[in-house]
Amino acid sequence: MIERMDWKNKIDDLSKLCRENSQIDSSLYKRYDVQKGLRDKNGVGVLAGLTNISSIEAYKYENDQKIPCEGKLLYRGYNIIDLVNGYLKDNQFGFEETAYLLLFGNLPNNKQITDFKELLASSRSLPTNFVRDVIMKAPSKDIMNSLAKGVLTLSSYDEHASDVSIQTVLGQCMMLTSVFPMLAVYSYHAYNHYDRDKSMYIHRPDPNLSTAENILRMLRPDMKYTELEAKVLDLALVLHMEHGGGNNSTFTTHVVSSSGTDTYSSIAAALCSLKGPKHGGANIKVVEMMEDLKQHVTRYEDEEEVGAYLERLVDKEAFDRKGLIYGIGHAIYSLSDPRATIFKTFVEQLSEEKGNHEEFALYSMIERLAPKIIEKKRNMYKGVSANVDFYSGFVYSMLGIPLELFTPIFAIARVVGWSAHRIEELINVDKIIRPAYKSVSEEKNYIPMCER
């Protein structure tokens, strides 16, 4: 048996070999016109598909000139601003109506939304003993991994798991949409109990409540929440639900679905993509970064001191030394992400209600300073601005949602977008996604062991 220390040293040596022999001369990417990150030389994504589900605008064309503009997001053709204003005006929750729109392509009428809510509520239960046998076993701080485990394990309870007919896939997607809040919240409670020695309680969802209300009900010991809290969480879900076919987790759904695999596997793969800190995992990083800022900046209202910390972040001298200001920047948006703009007005209200206006002012200052600092220090193709996740962690903290659940809340919303895209892929594209990788290695003759 190898001792732990020896094992580590050997792995260190082997990882040096990985680095040496996996290095590719960076000039070759240019020579062979390889689009790193599937982006062209202007940072624009390579066209990989067509979609009807949502559309994103970040530029306008004037006299054949591409000009960055305020971001615009349409779900099935409807502007996200109109959708949000519409359901709020009717004093409704938006998650269910928006899920119907994204999955079926039309705004539901009264009967359709009532039936849909009933279908969701009747799917909102886990198989017998699933909480005891799956969720309570091997709990983890990483609730995204627990969610993926839960989703993959649910396939063993489905006789038709591998059936890719649209009816079966739709049923599976709706069931997953219904149970995601339970999988996430119960996984958190299991972790909180077994790893952190806190009391555990498992509250059942109430079929008469919205998804947002049920999340708060299942999370809190007393099952209570205010109307504003539930409405803000519901808004967060609506804003995170869908973002085109090219975002990393939805593209993963397309890639994996194109191989003919089952719904459970493709949704688990999407979860594994979403948790990355450059994608949905950014909401955790923003809050951790803000905590680090508070430890290193003495006067939060001092623009110079805050700006100097942000410069250190971009210079890889602060926080996780990755050179990123989390919550800022986007692969498509330039001047603004409309979701962040909508969110901000509600965040302001909530921070007033919770007495957190000083922290809100700090976030606002960073939102203003960060783009200028990034623009000064990086190659700019367009512009950078706060993205949807800049304020989301702050909101979740004000709602008393623990850090471990931030990215799972994103997943509870985005499973709807993934589902719509999986169905769109299965209906329209019967071709496995298989891009090319040019080999830049030389052919070598095998050397017998005794000659090496």
Ligand SMILES: CC(=O)SCCNC(=O)CCNC(=O)[C@H](O)C(C)(C)COP(=O)(O)OP(=O)(O)OC[C@H]1O[C@@H](n2cnc3c(N)ncnc32)[C@H](O)[C@@H]1OP(=O)(O)O
């Ligand atoms: C739901 C979501 O997924 S939203 C995104 C959540 N992710 C984050 O908030 C993490 C922080 N942001 C980022 O890492 C990036 O902005 C991304 C990954 C989202 C987009 O990156 P890109 O597509 O490369 O953005 P863009 O083309 O505008 O970047 C231009 C330059 O600015 C840099 N940049 C962009 N955002 C940031 C940032 N927040 N901090 C530091 N540098 C940044 C890029 O690295 C790039 O520099 P380089 O060409 O010198 O490497």
Ligand SMILES: O=C([O-])CC(=O)C(=O)O
């Ligand atoms: O579109 C992207 O690349 C990332 C994003 O904002 C999302 O998935 O919501």
